[in-house]
Amino acid sequence: MADVALDPQNSNPKELFGQGVRAYVLQDFDTAVKAFSKASELLAAEHGSDVHDSLGDVYLYYGKSLLELSRKESGPLGDGVLKNVEEESETEDVEENEAGEEESKPVNGETPKTEEEDDKPPAEGETDQKVEESGSSEEKKEGEETEDELTDLQVAWEVLELAKRIFTNRGTEGKKNLAETLIVLGEISLESGNFTSAIEDMTQGLEIQKTLFGNDSRTIAETCYKLGGAYSTNGQIDEAIASFNSSYEYLQNKITSLKKDEKESNSEEIEELNGLIPEIQEKIADMKNLKTEIANKMTSSVEDETAPKTNGSAGASSSKQVNDISHLVKRKRKEDEAKEENPAKRPSP
Template identity: 30%
Template sequence: MFYTVCILFCRERTNMSEPVVELSKEEKIVEAKELYSKGSRNFLVKSYDEAADQLSQVCALYEELYGELCDELGMPYLLYAKTLIALSIEENKVLDVQDEQEEDDDDGDNEEENKENDSNGNGKLETVKESENEKGEASSSKEALPETDATATSTENGTVAPTEDIEDDAATNLQLAWETLELASRIFSRQGLNALPNLAEVQTELGNIQFENQILDEARSDYEKALQIYKDLPNTYRRATAEIHYKIGLTFLMQQMSDEGANELEEACALIDAEIEDIKKKKDLTEKDENNIKDMEEIKQEIIAKVQEIKETKEQSKEEVRAALDNFMNPVPKKSVDVSGAGSSFDPSSETVSTEVAKPKDITHLIKRKKPENSEDVPSSPAKKPTIEKN
């Protein structure tokens, strides 16, 4: 009954002074079809706000007429959920832009503060009395400013910063899209083989919600379920499956699993090539066919460039690891210095080696001197002369 409440509220708000005219069942069906047509067109031209309003009214009308799990609600549910997901993605982009602007503003403020500090430092010195007076005036002016009161008033009134509003809207849109896709899944599952392509699309959109929430393992699981549904179908859905392989590759790359990611991206390129070849086999290519070929060629080139970047990064890391292993297994020997000077060399990268030659030690005290033959000729000190006995 959620959509019924929403549509009734919108009608009451827009027609407060006008009497509510009850439409017949046939008129409600016609209105729902017209709204669905307008919502589909606005979705294609990326007017997601208008598309969401119109598709929500479609869901409310069909729910009122047939119930929330009627067959007529399958496609409106699916398109409404896709619109909500697109709205959430746009809101997240707005948040990213605001964050970048805030960072740039902070950097600019820091530069201005540094410049002011430099200019103040280079200016004339003030007396201690003047600086104290200025400090006193500044403190009194700060006490007089009602900044804290204004902040408290805004909080009491319930006002929320625009960034918080956007974040809440994005989360609400994703939550509502999830609930809507669950209803669509139940409808398509009941409809059998003919509804399997729609069921695969529902599963893909569930994966997109998980991807937006950075729940990568769950997103990959939902994408793989969608692939399995497409494989069981007799017709080929190359473009849809190529997109799924691309998104699976992104989940791997975001988890630093480069090999698995590159394989999925290459699979997407192969499917795109096959789709282009099938279109070119037509005898008379329409303008739409040529535009499709051009779009797919551009997408394929972007994917190929991404795969090449992954491979180059991987090869670079392999070379770095190989060089590190070579240095570890085959270390460069340190060169010694030849004291004699022959064939000596110096390696500035090696450790410092002392080139000073050690001086020989003094060993003269260990040599025994030979006693001279004529001891009389050698003068001796009185202390060492022998004593002569007196008769």
């Protein structure tokens, strides 16, 4: 698939937007991001506002391109987060190992300092030098953190929030794009691990779509599928099953509508939709199996916790009874010993 050539000298926002859309369709997300970024800057400067109505569509495609670019670079959902954590852990381990090696190695041919030498007060000028080095190191870390904050997902979130404001101001005409913006915001939250926010945004977008499309909408089917994935990731199994079932129903309705239309051009779409059905059915089956597995584990856990308590209680009761019997035996034994020690009370032969 050929990449889209972007003219760096082009200052026409309309042309840049068109090139960006083409690049997005061709999955050349890096070029798309560059085109939409430049187009948005030019339009904002032209109109003197970053929430001008003309920026709505540009922001929406800009956010979608950034999301896809982030997915492309980070991998599937979840892998990016785990990868970052592992990389940070590995980096810390490497830094600790390198620090240990540097301490054990001689510096400029000199042997490492002993504890006695470390206890000696620093020479004049050394303290100031260390403070300066410490300050520059902290400034460097702050700079690195600032750079790390500017991720593709964060920029996508910011531009989509602007798009959300623009489409909300459009009223009824902006509902379709507003719904799509909310769903993409939900996908960004899902990628970032904020599952509750993802579910809220996707649900809000889905409710708007239901007012715009019929019960055979492929768009709604796709949204229900995404929402099902968000629910399953958040551990809401019943809600996930319901969402996947809704996606299945909308696709079945779409297939039925296409068959009634009896157009030759519909055959390819029908075949494509039929290919999606097994995947959704598999998701539903997986969720049901997971639900059964969780229920079985909970039942087994309750039984395991109940059994030791019953045995322990019985054992304690039994032990108490033994102690009581032992107490009685001891009393009897003391009485017998008292009788033997007092011969006057013994019966005469």
